[in-house]
Amino acid sequence: MDRLLDKLIILLICMVSLSAYGSSTMPVLVLLVSAALSAVIQLLEERRSAAAVTGAVSVSCLIFPAMLCTAPLIFYDALRQHRSWLMIPAAAALLGGGDLSISQMLLTLCASLASYIIYRRTSALEETVEKLTALRDEGKETNIRLTEQNYRLMEAQDNAVRLATLKERNRIAREIHDNVGHMLTRSLLQSGALMIVNKDEKLKEPLASLKETLDTAMTSIRQSVHDLHDDSVDLKASIEESLVPARERFTVRLEYDAGEDIPGNIKFCAAGVVKEGVSNAVKHSSGDRLSVIFREHPAFYQLMIEDNGSSGKIHETGIGLKNMEERAKSCGGNIRFTPSDSGFRIFMSIPKKQGE
Helix, strand or coil: CHHHHHHHHHHHHHHHHHCCCCCCHHHHHHHHHHHHHHHHHHHCCCCHHHHHHHHHHHHHHHHCHHHHHHHHHHHHHHHHCCCHHHHHHHHHHHHHCCCCCHHHHHHHHHHHHHHHHHHHHHHHHHHHHHHHHHHHHHHHHHHHHHHHHHHHHHHHHHHHHHHHHHHHHHHHHHHHHHHHHHHHHHHHHHHHHHHHHCCCHHHHHHHHHHHHHHHHHHHHHHHHHHHHHHHCCCHHHHHHHHHHHHHHCCEEEEEEECCCCCCHHHHHHHHHHHHHHHHHHHHHCCCCEEEEEEEECCCEEEEEEEECCCCCCCCCCCHHHHHHHHHHHHCCCEEEEEEECCEEEEEEEEECCCCC
């Protein structure tokens, strides 16, 4: 749009020079031809044919002096192409005078100067727009990078908070077990001893009630300690730790897609199976790739361990495989071992309990 406006301004100056012709046909014809050729040059600007048309118009000024009046318009196009030297024939015709009057020559020179000034202004404006666009794009990229960095920092902070919380739960569970648990155990032994040595019938019922209360408290404490300890286990961290020995030999891929509210027995089962499976792969597999996938589905948990080492049929289940089977059964799940020439796969699924 800016370029069209620039050409209109130049064309208006050229029209003043053309108006000096006595004939009304020649100015109109030259104006239309020059405008059409300028449009063609702009359309073909990125091609060599644009330079050819520009040069042809410049040479035509030597043959048709009236074309000199609209030469500034073509000069503007030549500047846009960075080929201002194409206008040398037109400049030679203008210096020769031709049929142009002094006023027409001066108007043509003024129009040429205006073309150069307008070109410089438009070029500077376009460069500024390009720089601003580049700065905007760079700002967007920077914002995207900062957003990603902030997300990673928040994720790292969340992980740090979660690990600190798990560590604190583990500490509390240990202190309850070591202090309160021991005191309750001693109180239970003392109450039992008192019931044995007591001869007073009136104290039998209060002592029995005391022992029952202590038993209930002990059961509650044990359950609380068990729950705290289960919550303090980070299954993903445990799996990653089990994969450390395998990274020396295998290209390891871990996919973990599960929430945080996984029951403790399932955590210990999955961690144990992964540890045993990875250990077997390190000892017996001839492959170089190991994949571990743990996913939580709406109704069950799924674990798959697979390597690309060739293996034959399992003739006798070893101790490690039996241990994995027992772990799966203890959680109500099932486990399958699939050996083949393309690898060895362990697949375990554990159903969720109702209401979980």
